Amino acid sequence: MILDPLQQLGRKGLAFFGRLGRAHLFLMQTLTGVPGLLLRPGLVIRQLYSVGVLTLLIILVSGLFVGMVLGLQGYNTLVDFGAEESLGVVVALSLVRELGPVVSALLFAGRAGSALTAEIGLMKATEQLSGMEMMAVDPMRRIVAPRFVAGFLSMPLLAAIFSIVGVYGGYFVGVGLLGIDDGAFWSQMQAKVDLSDDVYNGVIKSFVFGFVAVWIAVFEGYDTVPTSEGVSRATTRTVVHTALAVLGLDFVLTALMFGD
Amino acid sequence: MENTMRETDRNGQEAVVQVRGLCFARGERMIFDGVDLDIERGKVSAIMGPSGTGKTTLLKLIGGQLRPEAGTIVVDGENVHELATRELYSLRQRMGMMFQSGALLTDLDVYANVAFPIREHTDLPESLVRHLVLMKLQAVGLRGAAGLMPSELSGGMARRVAMARAIALDPMIVLYDEPFTGQDPISMGILVKLIRELNDALGLTSIVVSHDVQETAAIADYAYLLSDGKVVDQGTPETLWKSASDWSQQFLNGEPDGPVAFHYPAGRFRDDLMQGGRAR
Ligand SMILES: Nc1ncnc2c1ncn2[C@@H]1O[C@H](COP(=O)(O)OP(=O)(O)O)[C@@H](O)[C@H]1O
Ligand SMILES: [Mg+2]
Numbered sequence: 357m358i359l360d361p362l363q364q365l366g367r368k369g370l371a372f373f374g375r376l377g378r379a380h381l382f383l384m385q386t387l388t389g390v391p392g393l394l395l396r397p398g399l400v401i402r403q404l405y406s407v408g409v410l411t412l413l414i415i416l417v418s419g420l421f422v423g424m425v426l427g428l429q430g431y432n433t434l435v436d437f438g439a440e441e442s443l444g445v446v447v448a449l450s451l452v453r454e455l456g457p458v459v460s461a462l463l464f465a466g467r468a469g470s471a472l473t474a475e476i477g478l479m480k481a482t483e484q485l486s487g488m489e490m491m492a493v494d495p496m497r498r499i500v501a502p503r504f505v506a507g508f509l510s511m512p513l514l515a516a517i518f519s520i521v522g523v524y525g526g527y528f529v530g531v532g533l534l535g536i537d538d539g540a541f542w543s544q545m546q547a548k549v550d551l552s553d554d555v556y557n558g559v560i561k562s563f564v565f566g567f568v569a570v571w572i573a574v575f576e577g578y579d580t581v582p583t584s585e586g587v588s589r590a591t592t593r594t595v596v597h598t599a600l601a602v603l604g605l606d607f608v609l610t611a612l613m614f615g616d
Numbered sequence: 617m618e619n620t621m622r623e624t625d626r627n628g629q630e631a632v633v634q635v636r637g638l639c640f641a642r643g644e645r646m647i648f649d650g651v652d653l654d655i656e657r658g659k660v661s662a663i664m665g666p667s668g669t670g671k672t673t674l675l676k677l678i679g680g681q682l683r684p685e686a687g688t689i690v691v692d693g694e695n696v697h698e699l700a701t702r703e704l705y706s707l708r709q710r711m712g713m714m715f716q717s718g719a720l721l722t723d724l725d726v727y728a729n730v731a732f733p734i735r736e737h738t739d740l741p742e743s744l745v746r747h748l749v750l751m752k753l754q755a756v757g758l759r760g761a762a763g764l765m766p767s768e769l770s771g772g773m774a775r776r777v778a779m780a781r782a783i784a785l786d787p788m789i790v791l792y793d794e795p796f797t798g799q800d801p802i803s804m805g806i807l808v809k810l811i812r813e814l815n816d817a818l819g820l821t822s823i824v825v826s827h828d829v830q831e832t833a834a835i836a837d838y839a840y841l842l843s844d845g846k847v848v849d850q851g852t853p854e855t856l857w858k859s860a861s862d863w864s865q866q867f868l869n870g871e872p873d874g875p876v877a878f879h880y881p882a883g884r885f886r887d888d889l890m891q892g893g894r895a896r
Contacts, residue, residue: 478722488721
């Protein structure tokens with residue numbers, strides 16, 4: 357009787373590591389399919405549309421609101437120190453270093469990642485992937501690789517757009533509503549936001565998050581148990597796993613980049 | 617083996633697909649346990665058996681999507697499971713498969729579905745692709761449906777589109793997985809007729825996997841009966857019906873009881889009743 361929980365634990369552990377191994381093999385196979393896409397850019401462009409452009413609206417709206425909230429909160433804190441002119445710096449740094457990459461990765465998982473998983477999972481459940489294989493078309497190259505590349509490329513762009521819109525949101529609240537000096541807002545931001553320390557690091561983060569988010573999404577789709585229940589579970593897992601992976605990685609990356 | 621020799625001699629034809637000593641397991645369960653099959657060129661061969669015997673699995677083994685535990689499958693002179701990926705893919709271009717579900721690409725319309733293998737594997741100009749696609753769709757009677765999406769098709773139409781797609785690259789062999797299941801009598805009649813006609817007109821070799829005995833027997837030149845991982849009977853449809861095997865008689869005539877018992881294995885009915893509570 358005492359063995360039962362232990363056995364369960366062992367089985368779960370084995371299943372977990374088995375899956376992790378499959379995910380890495382899958383990544384290798386996906387990456388070998390990437391060079392071939394240079395000959396067929398159309399495949400990637402179509403996916404860039406469905407992955408990137410469709411996520412754009414939610415990124416724009418969320419970016420604006422996050423920026424406005426930052427503007428309000430930042431102002432309330434800074435005004436106690438008489439430093440409300442630095443609002444631009446606070447808003448820009450929060451967005452570029454953290455909120456831009458992290459929040460857009462989370463939104464990406466919810467909008468595009470779950471859609472990718474569901475799409476690929478349904479293709480598997482309805483034997484479309486199997487059918488392709490029988491037509492001598494490799495679904496890794498034809499279906500997975502273009503989606504992977506599109507997700508990887510669109511993520512940093514989405515994060516950048518998020519940050520830019522956010523800064524304008526903060527500007528609208530700080531300068532437009534609360535009456536901070538227009539020139540001070542921009543000039544302080546210009547002086548204090550460093551290109552290599554802040555912007556580049558933010559871009560690196562967004563590349564890493566994009567890579568992980570789209571990897572999880574396409575893998576969960578491809579590894580789906582091919583039933584409707586399996587697809588819905590895989591979709592949920594994509595969102596949950598991406599969120600955990602992004603937040604965990606964010607801590608690690610932040611420690612490495614800004615730790616000293 | 618002797619069986620093959622005799623077959624080959626009888627018709628002076630070689631087998632396009634040769635299955636020898638095929639064993640395949642799913643987990644603990646043996647799906648195939650020493651299966652031998654010969655599919656002759658130019659013929660419609662039927663593989664029949666109850667649901668869950670592994671008919672779909674057999675087609676996937678022939679197409680090289682699954683790997684057998686033991687035994688060989690030779691298609692057109694090539695041992696499927698010894699081929700490198702590239703060679704396997706080139707062999708698959710000579711095979712068309714119609715999946716039970718149709719497996720049409722749901723984001724493409726009928727025209728693009730049939731064009732899909734042509735576009736993937738050739739560099740033909742679009743005008744030629746169009747000719748080919750319309751020709752295949754005409755053959756299955758669905759040229760008028762070229763603009764429809766798969767979700768707008770009836771089950772029978774979806775299978776005909778899948779059929780058109782399976783023959784898009786003018787394959788040598790076409791594999792049909794349960795082409796008749798769940799069809800109304802008219803679509804059934806159309807599919808039966810199409811399989812036979814396409815086979816003869818295009819010089820194909822067709823393998824029809826099915827549990828619809830009457831329809832399949834009507835078009836098959838030769839049939840195999842599968843059960844419990846083994847070939848239990850084979851022959852032309854006429855000879856099968858005269859078969860002495862009880863199992864074949866039960867299966868072919870659809871009798872509810874026989875070697876395959878009506879009752880799922882259970883303890884004594886009396887014991888269950890006497891327990892009063894739930895049966896275990
Ligand atoms: N992916 C799979 N994993 C485990 N078992 C499977 C899988 N696919 C099929 N099976 C099992 O293999 C057996 C044969 O399946 P299948 O070839 O689909 O039968 P048929 O097509 O003759 O109805 C069934 O018992 C089924 O439960
Ligand atoms: Mg089947």
